[in-house]
Amino acid sequence: MSASAVETTSSQNEGTTELVAVLIAITRFSARVLTVMDGQSLPFGALSPVHQSLQAGVRQWVKTQTRQPMGYVEQLYTFVDTTRTRLSGHPVLYVSYLGLAKEAAENLLQEHAGWRDWYCYFPWEDYRQGQADWVEQKIRPQLQAWIQQESDPAIRNNRQRRVDICWGWGEFGWVEEHVLLRYELLYEVGLIPEAPHFRDIGLSKNEIGLSMQRDHRRVLATAMSRLRAKIKYRPVISELMPQEFTLFQLQQSIEGLAGVEMHKQNFRRLIQHQDLLEETDKMTNQHRGRPARLYRFKENVLLENILAAGSKLPKTH
């Protein structure tokens, strides 16, 4: 503290930095995110000089706020909070981290902490049964109106193209990792309650999703984009699965993350061709139908998540 008092630079150089964590776990094949404040916020806390690193700071805050240990961790993105910056007169930063936890601890510290299905915040991102009707019926006309609002035909064309790319319309297909693009589009158009220029058109929470404080929903969207992109080329799914599992459980978990369904037979073959899993000698019949073999990830896969090395997934359906 005495050291900072010695600083001769103006307070323009000083600022507040907060660490924000998006911790993901899979429970019953659906993706969940760790929240605090009754789901209105992600775990967060101020960066302090006692932290040895940003990562250590995030781990510490999540641990003290929720008691949930973080497993695999990677940096996501750094945001400025323009509102708080303007109000306080110094820059307010959020450095966000993505974490993957193997099991969701049930004995969370605070009453207001909890695991939530991530589709509560992004209902339109669950594309497993195809595009929801209300997207076509309620969202699409709003976007179309937004396109028509623009008088310059060149910009109007760009808007049309952007909308089509985001939602897989026209010549384009649905791309599950465009979570952030879609969120930012809805935000810009004014359909997201967090937006300063929000226009309420009477969408329910099951449609437009639950809101979060301090733009944390954008942070979550960033995390979903990153994770959905990453599972396609790196076996990070191993950080989320239990020790042993069936191939179908693995498929359902990935489908839960990606928000799309996959072709069963090809999924199995593709996974088995990749030298990621090894058979156990156990079978399970915790489900309807023929008993299934249990598999586990090979030992080196965890290491290779930290280093490098690839993995592939089949296309949808």
Place this chain on the structure above:
Amino acid sequence: MSASAVETTSSQNEGTTELVAVLIAITRFSARVLTVMDGQSLPFGALSPVHQSLQAGVRQWVKTQTRQPMGYVEQLYTFVDTTRTRLSGHPVLYVSYLGLAKEAAENLLQEHAGWRDWYCYFPWEDYRQGQADWVEQKIRPQLQAWIQQESDPAIRNNRQRRVDICWGWGEFGWVEEHVLLRYELLYEVGLIPEAPHFRDIGLSKNEIGLSMQRDHRRVLATAMSRLRAKIKYRPVISELMPQEFTLFQLQQSIEGLAGVEMHKQNFRRLIQHQDLLEETDKMTNQHRGRPARLYRFKENVLLENILAAGSKLPKTH
């Protein structure tokens, strides 16, 4: 300023944030990076509350420091400077950005600003003629010794694996986007002058590369990794090329970035199958051999760099 004086929180929450820019351009088919301080630093400056966004801040600093305008910009990574944090008693952050410039302005503002070939800082990353002899002769034995230092056979095995993945030895191939992994390995082993535990084994600057202040070389390595990965699935190369160019020039530019050579015929076909380029009616004979057709990127490609959409490149050789 008066607002920050009102702050009641301790100075632990206060910190300094610097913006660091890695601006890349291609000159004569080799990748260059914009530097200041005679190549010892990347352009940087403090984040201030007057900046409307992080990106705007980076653009402003690069412009005022070098007069070079930035084109395409994306966030790279946020680092903590542990040394300066310890000394000052408050967190010191670097938020880094990658920028791609179409042409390298020659009339740079400062005398000490300049464009440098990025292989000056990472000589081992130029793999276009295969692996350099001195890597095999001087680096490899050092890495091998580092592996043998470890007594625990499990950890020793991990080290061996890590070294092999990084450098494409053993069962692995050279992966050009592992720039950061390789740098961090060399840093950890103590071969990089910037490392606190640096052991001088008499490598020349042509071998271990030029040093930079404040760990900026790590920032550059991060940028190279990102860019090398990105050109494989997104046509960001369009942000670096001049208006019109031949296919061979495009190939050489990409080879300059990736640091590997590509198969000529397949490169041409792959590019032409992707609906990225359009023919002009012009030919050039600014080179030996048969005159070549000039191409340009389609108009929508620039837009799609900002949004999404893919592109592919052939494997090496």
Place this chain on the structure above:
DNA sequence: TCAAAAGTGTTATCCTTACACCCATGT
């Protein structure tokens, strides 16, 4: 018996790679 899920096998198609070869120009 039927539904649900585990599995196996096969084929068509596309993409990539590798190789062979001809064309046009400057020196």
Place this chain on the structure above:
DNA sequence: ACATGGGTGTAAGGATAACACTTTTGA
């Protein structure tokens, strides 16, 4: 003439997607 780079064709191999089909269990 030949070196250099431009440009076309094609065949082999591998990966993927799509489809058909059998097996084993619980309800």
